[in-house]
């Protein structure tokens with residue numbers, strides 16, 4: 001794989017849980033602003049790959065380089081700071097803080113990065129508008145629908161102007177209409193901000209929003225165009 005111009009590059013990752021191999025020589029790269037779908041059967045290692053790329057899980061072997069810096073060479077504190085400043089996350093569910101309003105949830109990553117409350121909430125409100133859920137700003141996550149909650153989660157992932165958004169089955173809990181709209185809004189917003197998206201999904205309908213598909217099988221990843 002030629003990582004030239006790539007923002008995030010993983011080479012030959014291996015990760016074993018006990019005696020279960022989750023990654024077995026997986027390589028991956030994503031360019032700035034590129035939307036890549038990571039597909040593959042259940043248990044093939046997609047989530048493990050995403051967690052390694054995001055610096056949440058440390059691989060047993062292999063290297064991950066983000067913007068020219070190797071993740072394994074960073075301290076835990078540096079990796080956490082990088083996640084806060086450069087990465088955004090959208091998961092299937094349960095990611096919003098239940099005690100906070102939707103507006104406060106979207107503002108949270110900005111606040112953690114030192115942005116003042118007023119400025120953070122102004123930005124958060126703009127993102128809620130962009131995701132067409134400004135009407136739930138004052139509600140708590142428990143008071144909104146699944147589709148609204150996922151839009152709030154996408155707003156939160158993008159509000160801090162991340163360089164990469166990691167999305168693990170972001171529409172898995174939604175009906176198809178809501179799922180498609182969330183994907184449209186996520187990919188449109190990311191493309192307009194030049195934010196890369198690493199999207200784990202097992203649904204071809206969701207992967208259709210990507211620029212490129214990577215298939216993970218038995219812990220190994222390869223580009224779909226090369227796989228056929």
Ligand SMILES: Nc1ncnc2c1ncn2[C@@H]1O[C@H](COP(=O)(O)OP(=O)(O)OP(=O)(O)O)[C@@H](O)[C@H]1O
Pocket residue numbers: 017020021022040041042043044045046047048049202
């Ligand atoms: N924390 C963990 N502890 C033990 N085994 C794990 C852990 N995380 C993943 N595994 C195992 O590693 C393998 C790869 O799992 P992973 O979740 O990465 O696959 P996946 O492709 O994302 O699956 P799915 O589509 O079902 O979410 C599986 O065999 C899984 O059981």
